[in-house]
Amino acid sequence: MSAPSRRRTAAAKGSAPVPSQVPAMLPPGGSYLQRILNARVYEVARExxxxxxxxxxxxxxxxxxxxxxxxxxxxxxKLRGAYNKMAHLTPEQRAAGVICASAGNHAQGVALSAKKLGCRAVIVMPLTTPQVKVDAVKALGGEAVLFGESFTDAYGHALELEKAQGLTFVHPFDDxxxxxxxxxxxxxxxxxxxxxxxxxxxxxxxxxxxxxxxxxxxxxxxxxxxxxxxxxxxxxxxxxxxxxxxxxxxxxxxxxxxxxxxxxxxxxxxxxxxxxxxxxxxxxxxxxxxxxxxxxxxxxxxxxxxxxxxxxxxxxxxxxxxxxxxxxxxxxxxxxxxxxxxxxxxxxEVGEHREALFAVTIPEARGSFKRFCELLGPRSVTEFNYRIADADVAHIFVGIAISKPEEAAKLARTFTKAGFETLDLTTNEMAKQHLRHMVGGRSELARDERLYRFVFPERPGALMKFLSSMHPDWNISLFHYRNQGADHGRILVGIQVPRGDAAALREFLASLNYPFEDESANPAYRLFLA
Structure with a gap:
């Protein structure tokens, strides 16, 4: 938080130009109290x-x-301020119509107020405005004009239209x-x-x-x-x-x-x-x-x-x-x-400090993934991304459920102490927005790979059951899992199985008792992962 901001000095000179539509200022407090008590909002708004x-x-x-x-x-x-402003216009101003610039909510307030008052409303909105707000303005009878990347861009265009069409500007806030x-x-x-x-x-x-x-x-x-x-x-x-x-x-x-x-x-x-x-x-x-x-x-x-x-x-x-x-x-x-x-x-989940994200380097050796998971104890893995890419080491992207922010650093120390080089990505914006969805790709090392998609119950130990049941001579070459908050989780896993182990593979799949699909022939797999 910043230091308290209640200062009694006047605004410094040299600030941006004052919009011509803003009426004379009022003293904070007293005069506004009377205006608020007499505001005409309940003809359109509700308590x-x-x-x-x-x-x-x-x-x-x-x-x-x-x-x-x-x-x-x-x-x-927003409809409160918009209606109060428009209700105080002269009949001649309302007859000519109103215009505003808005990121969306003020736009809907002006459109609804115009509908109630029976006047034309032109709404200039940034191009980035969510479609739900644009559609809402049109549904209320407003004329939506999309212009610019921000409110300021839309505002400048609205001032041009105001003069050209003789409209009255309804400012979204500075009035x-x-x-x-x-x-x-x-x-x-x-x-x-x-x-x-x-x-x-x-x-x-x-x-x-x-x-x-x-x-x-x-x-x-x-x-x-x-x-x-x-x-x-x-x-x-x-x-x-x-x-x-x-x-x-x-x-x-x-x-x-x-x-x-x-x-x-x-x-x-x-x-x-x-x-x-x-x-x-x-x-x-x-x-x-x-x-x-x-x-x-x-x-x-x-x-x-x-x-x-x-x-x-x-x-x-x-x-x-x-x-x-x-x-x-x-x-x-x-x-x-x-x-x-x-x-x-x-x-x-990250904002609530319920998930920590890590990039962890593990040896490209059988059992490394299982040993890493054993370090987690009863914690839930929320996401796991891995694709074999190097003969010596593997880089994995993993999300882990936590209950307190400080647990992320503690986990990182645990992994490092166990010999796994670890990078905490919990606050890394690129990792949160993009990297977690981009782990993977083709690999020349993924020989004899079979790709399976599993559904398993979301309960503690489900992932370890999967790893413990797998033949010790088989290698995981691809793994993707993301907790979706449902009763069942879904994983995509690539398993390198020697060609002579077909019977053992069938036995392994049957022993899991998890619904699965063999995706080895999936054309998307062949294009991007095989």
Missing amino acids: TDLSAATKLSKRLGNKVWLKREDEQDVFSF PDVIAGQGTIAMELLRQHPGPIDAIFVAIGGGGLISGVAAYVKALRPEIKIIGVQTTDSDAMLRSVRAGRRVQLQDVGLFADGTAVKLVGEETFRIARELVDDFIVVDTDAVCAAIKDVFEDTRSILEPSGAMSVAAVKQYVAATGAKGQSLVAITCGANMNFDRLRFVAERA
Whole structure:
């Protein structure tokens, strides 16, 4: 976490130009309180639940609450600010139509608000926007225009269209009416939880949500900490507060696309700098783990930006040792692209420190693999990738289930002490994203190889049963296994079996009593692995 950020100095000169669409600034706190109390959001939004995250609370030793903005009709809080802004336009402005730039959730809020108010809405979205959000905008009657790689690119194009077509710009965050609309979340939250609250965790993209929440909470309950949350690759607000001026990022990460903003707003920067107590930066693995945490408590799937606040709660507890506190995470969106779920599931284990990844070098000798597995004891192997490639040594990629972060280093020392050269890849981004899927290839050493695909029960000892049953003169030349969280595991194994051992091979396969398929004639095997 950074040092507290509540500083009372004005923004430094020389920051990026102020968008012409932003109305005159308001003092943080007082004037915003009145605007929030009078905001027109409930003509389109609804009061969302404040629900206890029971499992997560028990695990963290604190009372964790989720403010469920992911339950809105457009699965995001953004419709609050959009509607409040558009409801305050003149009839002439609404008749001419509105335009906005958005990574997706604000776009849906504007589209729905326009539908309710009966006006035209042009939505400029980055090319990287998940298709689920583009489709949602079109379904609500919005005119989707895809342009650029980030919000900033889409924003610039929207300004051009605004002038060319005489539209009114609805800013996603840097507008007092938008900020006030988002602030109604805090109004509900404090009414729903009148008791002590130690901290509220809020994801930050451009800063509209945290500005509205901070303005309301600090006006009524200044003792409550407001903690902003950003990802490691999209931390424009944190850098701006540290620099004392708005800092524009050259690039932003696109995993949490809802908060991928290169330059925060002038008004939101001013409020955040004044009222936000602290900032926490979370990485992709932590966000994936938080998505899983929320699913286990609610059976709902958040988008990455929607889960950032939950990841920060966990990081806050780990860093401060907090116990018995009341901590609120605003789950601000659930527009998840289904295709991302595989990636989320894969990375959640590492983010939750439940899996350690290693590259281990073992002698290319019979029994080496078995000896390595014996070092694991009762631990579960989550993945094993190996392809024979050298006559003397073998390099294996292995994932191992752990329960605490420090276990990874302990395992590495155990392997090294046993004579296996070991490289800890648990925090290696290339290994997590690519290498684990690329181990393999053809090998001139894989003579007399037969390839089999097995299904076996996921229980302790299943892998050792397989290895112990195999003839000691046979060699494993290829091995791939990945724990999928199901009742049954699947492995692909290449076994070098002398041609005279056909009967022994049949006996071995029968004794295992595992369902299997002989893939030796599979054309894909012949193309890539044989």
